[in-house]
Amino acid sequence: MKITIQVFVPPYTYEDLDTAIKLAEAALNRGHDVTIFLFADSILSINGSVKPIRVDRNIPEKLKTLIAEKGLKVEICGICMDYRGVTKDMIIPGSNPSGLPELATLIYSSDRFVNLMA
Amino acid sequence: MALIVIKYGKNNVAETIKFKAARKGDRVVLVQDGIFWALDDIETEAEVFAVIDDATARGYSAEELTVPSITYEGFVEIIEKSEKTIG
Amino acid sequence: MKKILFVVYQAPGGSIWVNEAFRTAFGMYGEDIEPSVLLVEEATVALSKKAQPECLGLLPISICFRFIKRYETEVYGIKEHVEKFKIKDIEESFSVKLIDEKDTGDFLHDFDNVIFM
Numbered sequence: 001m002k003i004t005i006q007v008f009v010p011p012y013t014y015e016d017l018d019t020a021i022k023l024a025e026a027a028l029n030r031g032h033d034v035t036i037f038l039f040a041d042s043i044l045s046i047n048g049s050v051k052p053i054r055v056d057r058n059i060p061e062k063l064k065t066l067i068a069e070k071g072l073k074v075e076i077c078g079i080c081m082d083y084r085g086v087t088k089d090m091i092i093p094g095s096n097p098s099g100l101p102e103l104a105t106l107i108y109s110s111d112r113f114v115n116l117m118a
Numbered sequence: 119m120a121l122i123v124i125k126y127g128k129n130n131v132a133e134t135i136k137f138k139a140a141r142k143g144d145r146v147v148l149v150q151d152g153i154f155w156a157l158d159d160i161e162t163e164a165e166v167f168a169v170i171d172d173a174t175a176r177g178y179s180a181e182e183l184t185v186p187s188i189t190y191e192g193f194v195e196i197i198e199k200s201e202k203t204i205g
Numbered sequence: 206m207k208k209i210l211f212v213v214y215q216a217p218g219g220s221i222w223v224n225e226a227f228r229t230a231f232g233m234y235g236e237d238i239e240p241s242v243l244l245v246e247e248a249t250v251a252l253s254k255k256a257q258p259e260c261l262g263l264l265p266i267s268i269c270f271r272f273i274k275r276y277e278t279e280v281y282g283i284k285e286h287v288e289k290f291k292i293k294d295i296e297e298s299f300s301v302k303l304i305d306e307k308d309t310g311d312f313l314h315d316f317d318n319v320i321f322m
Contacts, residue, residue: 001198006205008322015150015172019125022171026190027197040225100232107318108207108236112197115205116125116149117132117321118215118222120314131246132214132321139310204319 001111002033006103008118010041011059012052016116017045021062023114028070035073035110036063037103040118043080046095060092067094075102119143121200122164124152136204140164145196148172148185156183169193206237210316213248217258217266222322223251227269229322230278241279241316244301245309249286252301254294270298283309 005024011017024034038045045059052058066072074095081087081097088097107113122140124147126133133152137160140146144164148155149172156168157178170180170187180187188196197203211230217223223244230240250256251266259265273280280299285306287295295301304312313319 003197006320016125019149022190023193027194030191030194030198032194040221100229101235103229104233104236104238107209107233108238112200112203113205113318113320114121114123114197114203115318115320116123117205118220120319132212135214135245135309136313136321139313141310141314202314202317204313205321
């Protein structure tokens with residue numbers, strides 16, 4: 001099945017990215033084709049330069065690993081990046097700046113669409 | 119048959135709207151602070167489940183919840199079964 | 206065709222979500238999607254003629270009007286919430302349809318995906 005998960009709120013402040021990542025990983029393990037669509041402040045989670053303290057999880061790193069090893073797709077709202085000064089050279093490899101046309105295509109073509117409310 | 123995702127506790131007005139919308143055949147999944155709904159009996163005809171990691175993170179065991187608990191894999195199984203979502 | 210509902214519950218002065226819900230809804234028309242927007246609870250004040258987030262330097266709600274007209278995007282509110290927030294004059298540009306609070310559950314079930322923002 002094609003499953004898309006949309007997230008709205010920032011990583012580290014809230015748990016949504018953690019929920020999305022755990023859900024995505026469980027879905028990938030069950031053989032699904034999974035995309036996380038990052039919207040508004042949630043786009044901060046693809047910034048490859050984030051530096052959490054050592055005991056904490058590294059969210060961009062986790063996304064990067066899931067992209068590389070399990071085929072997770074990560075789409076990022078481009079205008080949301082512009083608003084927050086996040087440029088293409090800052091983002092983790094494999095994540096993809098896109099926009100609302102791509103979100104529309106994902107919503108239309110996904111068998112399941114789940115969002116985590118702001 | 120909709121999947122309804124609840125991520126905030128009882129004080130959130132949007133979650134209240136979503137919970138009231140839940141009907142027979144729907145499946146409600148409580149994640150994050152949504153698990154606080156499961157500390158008391160919930161009046162709904164829908165099936166309700168709580169993600170166990172989120173309960174554990176907040177100091178509750180599965181036995182202390184009024185609804186069955188699920189893993190993330192269980193959450194995915196519910197997504198597979200639900201054509202519609204209210205998130 | 207997929208029917209998608211974007212729901213906002215937070216006020217337009219305090220958060221971005223009213224504008225983002227409309228912007229996202231307008232972005233759906235490239236696909237075979239019928240988007241609608243529902244404003245509930247504090248977000249209902251966006252319907253008021255007097256609501257002016259631009260007085261804080263925020264984006265005005267009125268930037269949505271021309272697209273609502275062009276795409277004929279359906280906008281919904283809840284009757285009881287209009288009363289609760291004492292909204293006297295509703296902006297006509299929304300061509301808002303008010304539903305009864307008791308019908309909200311059935312209304313949400315009419316859509317393939319309901320995306321609360």
